Amino acid sequence: MDIYALLQIVVATIAATSAMTLFSYVISASFRELYKEPVLLTFLLTQLKIDLSLKSKATLAWLLHYFIGFIFVVIYHFLWVNNILQLSLWSAFLLGSLSGIIGIAGWMILFRLTDYKPDIDYKGYYIQLFFAHIIFALVAALFYYLISTIFLIAQSNVTI
Template sequence: MKAIEKIVIAGIVGTTFMTLYSYFKAKKENEEYVEPVMLNKLIDKSPNLPSARNEDSHPAGWGLHYGTGVVFVAAYWLFWKKVLLNPTPGRVLVTGIISGAAGILVWKLLFSQHSNPPHNDRKGYYRQLMYAHIIFSLFSLLTYKALSLKEETTAAVIQ
């Protein structure tokens, strides 16, 4: 399996678990914390973009969210391949915190630059984003490692 295939699969798996956590926190705290929904609200409220009328399921927000997850894993691959091949608990935590900080900065920028940003508890949102990115890192790194191990095992059996 090519590295790009492992990156895409790991990004999808990590993003899925991150999003499940965001749904859980949103429901528990009765706030809007689901990233694709927030993206769709930003798109819908932007005067320069076409409307995303169904904010919960419009593909634009979901595509941007999953695409970003793949980009995060690609960044791990470019800058810190060791974390993908040997995801220790410490590396998962550090990667999650770095990713969470980057995610929070991007969301702060999106909200501050938008003329009519959606409303939610920002402090709670940023806190859940940090945990969500740690979950993302855990599942994306473990998935990449599992795909790599499967590949190594298959190659060893063939030889």
């Protein structure tokens, strides 16, 4: 993987994870429920009795959230670069749906393994999480494509 691909993945990750998180925060506020992944991760880290300050746990939760987003975008990159899937709205929707299912399964496992039972509407949380991942994948595909286009234009020495 060259520096351009890594930069493309990082930009897509930041944009997609930020869009997904914004969606979760808006839905959380709209329904007056705790659907905020970084906050739930902070509580989960507290449940694991990790010896860190609350502020450090919150920072770690945000970093974990973006790192997981990075892993998803790396997988998307692999699928797109190897022509397993085309870079398209349809593939982004498909990847978002699959990512949503993986995200829901991941949270279900985390809640069970840690005995962490937040007082949330689980069905509502999982539904919003599914749609948040579709938004994630659509934004990841968009930014991945935009950065790719910018690199192509820059490398072709075209002036605008």
